[in-house]
Amino acid sequence: MLIGLCGGICSGKSSIASYLIEQHQFKRIYLARTTGTPSVEKSASNAHVPSTHSKSSEEHLTFSTTDSLLEFVTLRWRERWVTTDIWDEQVVDSLLRRPFFLLVGVDAPVSVRWQRFKARCAAHKLTPPTLEDFVIRNDEHLYAPGSALGALSQRAQLKLLNSSTSIYALNQALEGLNLPNDARLRPSWDQYFMQLADLAAHRSNCMKRRVGCVIVREKRVISTGYNGTPRGMTNCNEGGCPRCNNASRAGMDLSTCLCLHAEENALLEAGRDRIGEKSILYCNTCPCLTCSVKITQVGISEVVYNQGYLVDTQTAAIFAESGVRLRQFSPPRAGVVDLSVDANNGEGGTSWLQDEYEHSIRDVRRVLDDEKFIRPIK
Numbered sequence: 540m541l542i543g544l545c546g547g548i549c550s551g552k553s554s555i556a557s558y559l560i561e562q563h564q565f566k567r568i569y570l571a572r573t574t575g576t577p578s579v580e581k582s583a584s585n586a587h588v589p590s591t592h593s594k595s596s597e598e599h600l601t602f603s604t605t606d607s608l609l610e611f612v613t614l615r616w617r618e619r620w621v622t623t624d625i626w627d628e629q630v631v632d633s634l635l636r637r638p639f640f641l642l643v644g645v646d647a648p649v650s651v652r653w654q655r656f657k658a659r660c661a662a663h664k665l666t667p668p669t670l671e672d673f674v675i676r677n678d679e680h681l682y683a684p685g686s687a688l689g690a691l692s693q694r695a696q697l698k699l700l701n702s703s704t705s706i707y708a709l710n711q712a713l714e715g716l717n718l719p720n721d722a723r724l725r726p727s728w729d730q731y732f733m734q735l736a737d738l739a740a741h742r743s744n745c746m747k748r749r750v751g752c753v754i755v756r757e758k759r760v761i762s763t764g765y766n767g768t769p770r771g772m773t774n775c776n777e778g779g780c781p782r783c784n785n786a787s788r789a790g791m792d793l794s795t796c797l798c799l800h801a802e803e804n805a806l807l808e809a810g811r812d813r814i815g816e817k818s819i820l821y822c823n824t825c826p827c828l829t830c831s832v833k834i835t836q837v838g839i840s841e842v843v844y845n846q847g848y849l850v851d852t853q854t855a856a857i858f859a860e861s862g863v864r865l866r867q868f869s870p871p872r873a874g875v876v877d878l879s880v881d882a883n884n885g886e887g888g889t890s891w892l893q894d895e896y897e898h899s900i901r902d903v904r905r906v907l908d909d910e911k912f913i914r915p916i917k
């Protein structure tokens with residue numbers, strides 16, 4: 540696999556690359572820089588501040604184009620490669636087309652990144668830029684038209700928030716994430732079908748809840764469904780169902796509701812003959828009681844759901860009695876993973892990390908106060 544790390548200056552890209560190299564046998568590869576993205580890596584005197592992780596001459600591989608890099612990795616994709624040289628949209632476009640590539644975006648609060656940059660300047664005996672200078676260069680780096688690196692992070696399949704102030708804490712958090720897991724590159728069947736059910740839910744027009752459903756037989760989709768009013772009638776969200784459009788609580792007055800449920804639509808679409816004996820129904824929400832009896836009657840053998848609903852226990856009882864397997868599957872959460880929280884099972888066992896973060900925020904405030912950037916409002 541090839542992991543590409545992108546993100547702002549001092550967000551922790553190189554530290555994560557080093558972790559992968561030291562702990563998971565990744566090898567680092569480099570892509571020569573061709574376009575001029577605005578440089579942040581400058582001290583107060585405009586001197587360039589080298590990265591603390593310098594290239595070690597014997598083990599680095601540098602490619603002049605994305606194509607030559609891809610050619611190299613394609614032949615060796617079962618080995619583990621990592622790069623932080625994600626320069627622009629073209630690089631991202633080419634890499635994301637390949638099934639062995641994972642783009643990881645790394646971010647950290649700007650005050651924390653400035654602290655890290657100051658430490659880097661100190662290590663090279665250079666005067667650090669002021670916070671204001673750093674913020675201005677950082678904005679250019681992330682948002683400059685045509686070369687905005689911030690937009691690249693938005694395309695990452697995995698986004699990490701790294702406010703850690705020690706390599707040890709960062710490595711601990713990364714250990715919990717299992718970045719080299721191949722499942723990150725290609726979804727499992729459960730994940731794939733649940734994502735299709737989620738996609739179907741986006742077509743829902745019911746005012747109460749977005750529900751989507753997929754019926755699968757021998758790993759082939761035989762029908763999909765989402766909830767809303769029947770064909771030919773005004774959509775629920777355009778006033779088609781009076782019950783859904785007034786303030787009745789979830790699960791109340793169901794007998795006056797005109798909306799078909801996602802499961803009902805998928806069952807009607809597939810028909811009993813095509814469903815047969817080995818079909819699995821994937822639904823983003825646990826089926827209600829009336830859907831459960833229909834699912835049972837039509838001969839579905841297994842139901843997989845993501846989120847719970849109001850009557851999960853009764854639904855489970857119906858399926859248990861009729862011999863339909865029921866299980867919950869929740870795909871890995873999309874969006875930002877906060878390395879100081881999520882990767883540590885959310886148990887709050889990293890309060891000192893929070894302390895460090897608050898400490899750095901306090902430092903920033905102190906500097907701002909010292910420099911009279913903030914004037915009290917009179």
Ligand SMILES: [Zn+2]
Nearest residue numbers: 745775783798
């Ligand atoms: Zn509705």
Ligand SMILES: [Zn+2]
Nearest residue numbers: 780783796797
């Ligand atoms: Zn309704």
Ligand SMILES: [Zn+2]
Nearest residue numbers: 800826827830
């Ligand atoms: Zn239902």
